[in-house]
Amino acid sequence: MGNREDLLAGARRCLEEKGYLRTTVRDIATASRVSMAAIGYHFGSREALLNQVLFAAIDEWSEAVGGLAGEGETAEERFADMWDRKVRNFGELRWLWIANVEAFVHAQSSPELLAALAAGQRAARPHVASLLRGVPESEVAPADARSLGSVQIALMTGVMVQTLTDPEQAPTGRELVAGLRGLAELLEDRSAARTPPGSGPADEWHS
Structure with a gap:
């Protein structure tokens, strides 16, 4: 996977383990094994990344059930x-x-x-x-x-x-x-x- 995919996967793990409000940029970078600067480069902000992951999880749930x-x-x-x-x-x-x-x-x-x-x-x-x-x-x-x-x-x-x-x-x-x-x-x-x-x-x- 590339950095973007790694960030999406890492942010998903952070949402599952820490939730939306407690997840920090450092948490995502650590879980993804990608630099914190890469979050801004690929998604613009921590919030934009978490939002994309959350909405994707909801869509995934909706299709599955x-x-x-x-x-x-x-x-x-x-x-x-x-x-x-x-x-x-x-x-x-x-x-x-x-x-x-x-x-x-x-x-x-x-x-x-x-x-x-x-x-x-x-x-x-x-x-x-x-x-x-x-x-x-x-x-x-x-x-x-x-x-x-x-x-x-x-x-x-x-x-x-x-x-x-x-x-x-x-x-x-x-x-x-x-x-x-x-x-x-x-x-x-x-x-x-x-x-x-x-x-x-x-x-x-x-x-």
Whole structure:
């Protein structure tokens, strides 16, 4: 391998062992057996190198798992199984998801990284919506991308953080299904319980 490939491999090892925020230029150079100056020459900065390695690892994960599609006879069983697989994956690739969280924190003071993360998030919405719908991404309606895609990403981020924080108490797929059903019921109850015209406080004030 050349210096560029050595740096990519070394930065990957550093991400796995030390994380995004704690990895230094010296760490990468030592792991790569390449001079620190080579990082600037090939990538411009430590941040640019780590970003490239992190995004490549995410793409690699995405292609390998194929969205972690679940198995089962019903849609509910497949959805629950999909989440059980994701929770296991969060534990197996703990380094990758912690690096993701650290990159998000760092992005708040790095406009370039924040823009890259935002672009990835926008692209992920229609992709995950297509997986849920079971249709090609080109057939996903913009409204589905915004609704289904956003909710699924929110679930993924939240469940990931819960799993990394307290693995023994990570929610199961069935618990997530039950929670989503409970939220849907709450929304239906709130809608049905709207105050009929003429019986609200404003009407009483005017009477």
